[in-house]
Amino acid sequence: MKSYHLDHLDYLETEAIHIMREVASEFERPAILFSGGKDSICLLRLAEKAFRPSDIPLPFLNVATGHEFPELLEFRDRRAKELGAKLIVRTVDEALEKGFAVQAPGQISRNQLQIPVLLAAIEEFRFDCCIGGARRDEEKARAKERFFSFRDSFGQWDPKNQRPEIWNLYNGRLNPGENMRVFPLSNWTEMDVWEYIKREKLEVPSIYFSHKRRCVRRGGQWVPDTELMPAKANEEVKEMIVRVRTIGDIISTGCVESPAANCDDIIAEIAVARVTERGSRADDRVSEAAMEDRKKAGYF
């Protein structure tokens, strides 16, 4: 007998497609945030599933810090082209030059600086909605996030005053200047993402797989040794076989020793992993409420 029951990936997929189509229907100028990372790669496949055979009716937006892995940028540009989508890139460098982003003294990470750049891009293109690849399982503050996350005219998130989300009825109504962030992958876990990438045979940037890299020991983890932040004399440097689990700035993304060369290897690795994905991101280790604070200020 045929089973009329969805497995978990099918369920997560139909939930996300439904959200994508709600966004395309209810907003005037929505965009998809596409970094080239694994979560946004899934978003693009879901957009194909939602809108083909038509063009994907949303441009892609990337807020680049200027500290990306080169492999990521190459992949980002190529993938957008393959899908026939319009890719808009706004950079922290440009924002620093024009003066609407200012580096805190001594601060090298550009993570915080993405906030003004994103908000400026939203204003420039009058985007009323940005679809992002954030997941609730990533971080405690994200666990309270809605699918449709309302932001006031300063781009701020107010966790105590969120719109209730009931059944599959999303309230996307906005007043001028307000903005919505929408997260179709809210209910996905890191494992779901890799199982989906495997099932859909999606290409991901090569740095997710095992490769040889010079790393420097910093803040309890191995990060790439780059010219942006050269190893100091007292820091341990080693050439290792690593992969990245989550991609942030090249200076703060932890590399994990891993022989994983394909999706199956990664799935097996995550299954026995004893640290969370974000455990390898220095930006989240600042304090227990680091993500909560950044989100309130307008972060993705």
Next chain:
Amino acid sequence: MTATPHPVDLLRFNTCGSVDDGKSTLIGRLLYDSKSLMEDQIEALERSADITGGGQINLANLTDGLRAEREQGITIDVAYRYFATPHRKFIIADTPGHVQYTRNMVTGASTANLSIILIDARQGVIEQSRRHAIIASLLRIPHLVVAINKMDLVDWSEERFLEIKDQFDEFLPRLDIKDVKFIPVSALNGDNIVTASEHTPWYPGPTLLGHLETVHIASDWNLNNFRFPVQWVNRPNNPTDKNLHDFRGLSGQVAGGIVRVGQKIMVLPSGFSSTIKQIWTLDGAVEEAFSPQSVTLVLEHDLDISRGDVIVDAEDLPGSSSDLHAKICWMNPRPLTPGKQYLLKHTTQTVKAAVTAIENRINISTFDKEEGIAELSMNDLGEVRIKTAKPLIFDGYASNRLTGSFILIEPGTNATVAAGMLLPPTEVARPEYKDFAI
């Protein structure tokens, strides 16, 4: 996190309980014992234990994510948690049990297959337990688990367990819940959560996790009445495949039943008839699709169809009316006053609406209907009459959660102010154009 060697399904459940019932401890225990916790999460727990907890790890800190909550020791909103076993994936909607948070419970329960009600064995069934059960029943959660917690504090007494079960059974006949399971547990010590307790030889049933892994959920969706609210008209200007130049698809999520190629359908409210020509997906055309799959339908005829229209089985029509009778949960600090205009979002359309009358308020401790009510306040549940600017095409919530539910939005603030569940229609949809035939 657990790899799933074969396809598994997904169970969504919510937990209800007050701060002291040990709800967060129960979730922490499920995550901890199913090895879904990671070292850095445990480390973070230990760090905060050193600072605020006098060195004692508090499993509740796992779920109370926001700083505001940790500081005040409360859960202010619905939080979602994820874990998996080799048998199933799970999504937990963790909702606080305070009186003033009915709206959060409704939110968490609206997508749940199953609801866990925690009862403190020392206290037995209290007003709050009844309230949780009533909300679960109103929202038509198919499965209920009554976890009788802190059994260690009543010496694992079978007598006490049965006493509480009897208290609960007493008002069960008034509820619309078919499947109820009682489990004696100690969340703090892990008894009957993941591993069977040695203290309950008198309890022959499964552990909590064992039950969550095996409860039958395949029939929780409506597979009987085909309903397809059109979400997005798919008409490519520049199709990926040149043969698709004349493609005109109707994209949406199957909100009820099964649709098959060749099936006779009707489009409502217009009443146009046609036949399903193709069910299009990115992975190729399929012969049939079922709720809640997302697909793109192609019809035999080129009809004028737009977002908000509903495609249904020609032989099985839903109801239609602009005078609605519904149960609602009021979710806004400003009370509901009859006569005020709202926007009503139902499936894929939003229409103007006014609440014309409040018929009663449901006392969620006794389930009695209180009449002569002037307004509904935040967290009140009640029956209302609503007039919409155009007729809705709908089913009763009891037969279909997707085509029987709506939200009310306040114009101006755009706040979501109510969740509504429609009572069964009194009139079947009548096509607008009776003479129209193709």
